[in-house]
Amino acid sequence: MLNNRSEVDLDLVFQALADRTRRAIVARLCEGPASVSELAKPFPMSLPAIVQHLQVLETSGLVSSEKIGRVRTCSVVPATVRLAESWLGARRSVGERRLDRLEAFLATQPEPKPESHERPPTIPPRSTP
Amino acid sequence: MLNNRSEVDLDLVFQALADRTRRAIVARLCEGPASVSELAKPFPMSLPAIVQHLQVLETSGLVSSEKIGRVRTCSVVPATVRLAESWLGARRSVGERRLDRLEAFLATQPEPKPESHERPPTIPPRSTP
């Protein structure tokens, strides 16, 4: 039902967030609503490019906008930010459950041989053969 | 500094998450490590396609893997999941600060008697959950 819809939405939401410019726009809108040209000002690209980014953001549901007169005012949609955040939170909590189980297991072991468990992302794990 | 690097990483992380199949792989790996063909089993696509998805995930830092013998074992990298989550959390908290400010402002308004026919606020005081 809404599971399917959420999945579709998440595609669009994460896709929208997968761009530095769009993340900057979202960050800016979190400080308060802004017009299109106001949003465009910091970026070294054409205004139509920004409009396209805004379309992506609006299609994803991260941003909403309303045009009054000749100025379109954009705002962030917190619920959508929360949607993405909660997907990640759900994954993390599962991982932590697992980590808890691992720790519980290690607590039963007599020799606490320290192993690194958190590495920087791009560095491959040390092989322990 | 590391800000720049984080931004670059976030591009890759959100891009990696912007695909239903890859999110399902991450979700599966949050339950525990798995081999490539084990990961491929639920999906109606070729094994090379899954390998390509895994490369995207590994490049993003969301997944790490190690090959032992002929089987490659993949695991999730919780720190990277947290990286994405915390970016969203930071945005959300800014938005909530704003909402707090709005609510504080509304609290200072003595008479909610609407005698002006100004355009009513487009965003209601309390957001829908």
Add this chain to the structure above:
DNA sequence: ACGATTGTTAAGCACATACTTAAGTATTCG
């Protein structure tokens, strides 16, 4: 009414993505 401001639409281009099939490489097992 005129011109400046603010945004929109359309077309096009270079490059990236999500697959496919086909063929190859190790590694394990009988």
Add this chain to the structure above:
DNA sequence: CGAATACTTAAGTATGTGCTTAACAATCGT
């Protein structure tokens, strides 16, 4: 050894993305 297993690599293809420039509204101040 030889066959099955578990990937890996390469090449091709269709579609999507992130821009650009050019031309076109609509609205506002004077």
